[in-house]
Amino acid sequence: MVFNKVIARFAVGVIGNIISLVLFLSPLPTFVRIWKKKSVEQFSPAPYLATFVNCGLWVLYGMPLVHPHSILVVTINATGLGIEVVYLMLFLLYSERVKRMKILLIIVGEIIFLASLAILVLTLVQTHKKRSTIVGSICMVGNILMYASPLAIMKLVIRSKSVEFMPFFLSLFSFLNGVSWTTYALIRFDAFIIVPNSMGTALGLAQLLLYAMYYESTKRQNAERLAQCYLRRPSLVNGE
Template sequence: MVSEQLNLIRNIVAIIGNGIALCLFLSPTPTFIQIVKKKSTEEYSPVPYLATLINCLVWVLYGLPMVHPHNTPVLTINGTGIIIEVVFITIFFVYCGRQKQRLVIAAVLAGETVFVAVLTVLVFTLQHTTKERSLSVGIICCVFNVMMYASPLSVMKMVIKTKSVEFMPFWLSLAALLNAGVWTVYALIQFDPFIAIPNGIGCVFGLAQLILYAAYDK
């Protein structure tokens, strides 16, 4: 009975988590509308979107039943995230006026694709149980999830330097904090360290961004 109740609570939290994660992925939409209108990326950075893309790619791999069973919410929301991030990165690439930055974006995208492809092949050829696959892919997911949450650090540095939050979207920071909080709860109900640890760290990064926003918002 207790186990069934925990599963029910976990599923409810997962649904809430999926909704908040979708908001997180879509939160830069006003920024990209502005980019399209101005036909310029100005001083916005592509790093958060590239980091989010690789994060979603490895989490989709982690959510596959052959890697980690009973993790469908992780699979579905990150699959959706891949589509959204590809759209955002494409827009950024089109309206980026610096050729050097375009080359960097293309190189990072190629590197991410190759990395995930090689990881997938290695996991399914060298490891033969879900326990082994969950461990290896889970560790990698932890690393990239922390990188995703930490990716705005470059923007935070600019905020401190310029004393302006113009290029640090508020809704992205808020959604990141809420997303990290909900997925931390999800992971703690039936303890999954690979989801709990990076999202716990994400809570710290998200809170730091909001504090910075409050300090420099004019």
């Protein structure tokens, strides 16, 4: 029975790794758009800043010196950390100067926080249980912040009745990621993983519902914008 639980947990963890990897890669179309337009437009850096620090926290949590037998937690979050670095570099490159400085300061602050936490926990706390409790509690907060970071975009969606700046695949795989890691943590109970990921499941579902609600109005707005561009074109050709 115990052996079956170990196998089941490992299998769900592998699935969770795959879904998490797709989640980390899901904003690629957004960043291709940013790269082509040389502008971040109204896209928010908040989800990527939150994911950056969240991945760093979970890498620390999964280290053998903190929480043994959590290699699947380390592998996916270390990968995610590298991916978020690339995304944030693009935000720094194509943001306006004031916004760029703000993002840079937040990144530096997050790095200092992660390094300080790692040094303090590994030098001052002596047992795995205490280290897991301290880092796991902070991870739980970080994970909740990561899942809650699209709330600002959800507010924009409701106000504008448009999902243009809320990437669909990011919302979809946030939901699937929450489901997979909640299942993983239920097999061998881990409250630090269950609490934030169950909340992430709910927030991901809310984003998908918003997407379904405002998808048609987004299409109408885009069609109207395209029609206005065509109407303006003759006047531009005539030099008016």
